[in-house]
Amino acid sequence: MFETVIGLEVHVQLNTRSKIFCSCPTSFAEHQNKNTCPVCLGLPGALPVLNVEAVKKAMSFGYAVNATVNRRSIFNRKSYFYPDSPKAYQISQFDVPIVQDGELFVVKENGEEKRVGITRAHLEADAGKNIHDGEISKVDLNRADTPLLEIVSEPDMRSSEEAVLYLRKLHSIVRYLDISDANMQEGSFRCDVNVSIRPKGQKEYGTRVEIKNLNSFRFVKQAIDYEVERQIEAWEDGVYAQEVWQETRLYDTARGETRSMRGKEESADYRYFPDPDLRPVIVTDAMIEEAKKIPELPDEKVARYVTELGIKREDALVITAQKELAAYFEAMIAAGAPARSAVTWLTSELLGRLNKAGIDIANSPVDAETLGRLIARIEDGTISGKGGKELLDHLMENDERDIDLLIEKLGLKQLSDDGALLAIIDEVLAANGDKVDEYRGGKEKLLGFFVGQVMKASRGTANPGKVNQLLKERLHS
DSSP, X not given: OEEEEEEEXXXXXXXXXXXXXXXXXXXXXXXXXXXXXXXXXXXXXXXXXXXXXXXXXXXXXXXXXXXXXXXEEOXXXXXXXXXXXXXXXXEEOOSSOSEXXXXXXXXXXXXXXXXXXXXXXXXXXXXOEEEXXXXXXXXXXXXXXXXXXXXXXXXXXXXXXXXXHHHHHHXXXXXXXXXXXXXXXXXXXXXXXXXXXXXXXXXXXXXXEEEEEEXXXXXXXXXXXXXXXXXXHHHXXXXXXXXXXXXXXXXXXXXXXXXXXXXXXXXXXXXXXXXXXSOOEEXXXXXXXXXXXXXXXXXXXXXXXXIIIOOOHHXXXXXXXXXXXXXXXXXXXXXXXXXXXXXXXIIIIIHXXXXXXXOOGGGOSSOHHHHHHHHHHHHTTSSOHHHHHHHHHHHHHSOOOXXXXXXXXXXXXXXOOHHHHHHHHHHHHHHTHHHHHHHHTTOGGGHHHHHHHHHHHTTXXXXXXXXXXXXXXXXXX
């Protein structure tokens, strides 16, 4: 039996307006090499100047994960050469990062809470982008020097499921903090996975393999599962030392397998040394005070939803996983929807329709206030639950927002008048005298039959609660 050991290195592109060491815009989706300057291009004599906003965003993350935010940190030069790195080094932090010794907690499927340590989070400059065009490769340096926060976990995860839970939680936190859009498809939230195995009970770690640049939760899980299986098979076949060595691998999404890319460098290979053009970063009291003003984060929202709103913890975890989903939920409640009903209509009814249509909550054709008012009309008996679903279907396809006007227009208003309902009930009972006798003879399950007949006669407009009450009164009179 083997134990899997996983650690993650996550690169988060910070959403500052300018780059980390110059004033060029960070909107790199422009014409190639438009947003560049002598600093980005690494030209001789160009001097970097640190972007203080990037520092404050990194500090906010540190406080959000209960980490130590160092008052003094240092930038280093990390030496390596790739075509997309014109300086032939990367400005990063090594010995003294801005953030270290943090933690976050994830909840597993069985309800167990697991702590994952965060070793460090350091600032660094991103590289450019290689564009391969047939036999020619081109380099776009618009992204060069975009500020990155690299978040390095402890090797605390023991399965691909735990790794994805950690990654989702991290993704959620940086979006709640509004320090990054964390768009995985565009590369502003990307992940390197370190995987090894060891026999259960062994303290020493096995040989660590790094899988680079995974940009979806699904691919992270698939890559880990494949790599774990590959390493276990090598061990069982007696070729572990030959086939599993410290290297960097890529995940081939088309074939569902990892492939060798290059040998994995040690820190000594990068020849780190303090950057002579950048002084140590000294954090001021004013910066600390500003960085500590962080919004309500997912864990705090979960606790509040459970204690104050009385919803289930599992539902609270689903709703708070996305910043936009939590905001939508709270707007529904502000519009008059009771919390528990809001949970059902948001997670089951609306999200079910959005998923089917391939739309995310941020682009929902039905806004939160409108759905909140719809639920309020169900709660006060104006329409039935069935009518509410019909109304929601209409809202998904039509740009109309006046709930009361639509209820009248679609004929969804429930019939709750006692006199009108009793007239229908009396007609149903008169037409089914034999079943009335059976009911009164003890076959009380027939109540459902009578309710169905009344609903049918009223074309679904009768208030079911009223129908049940009035039927029982008539049948027992």
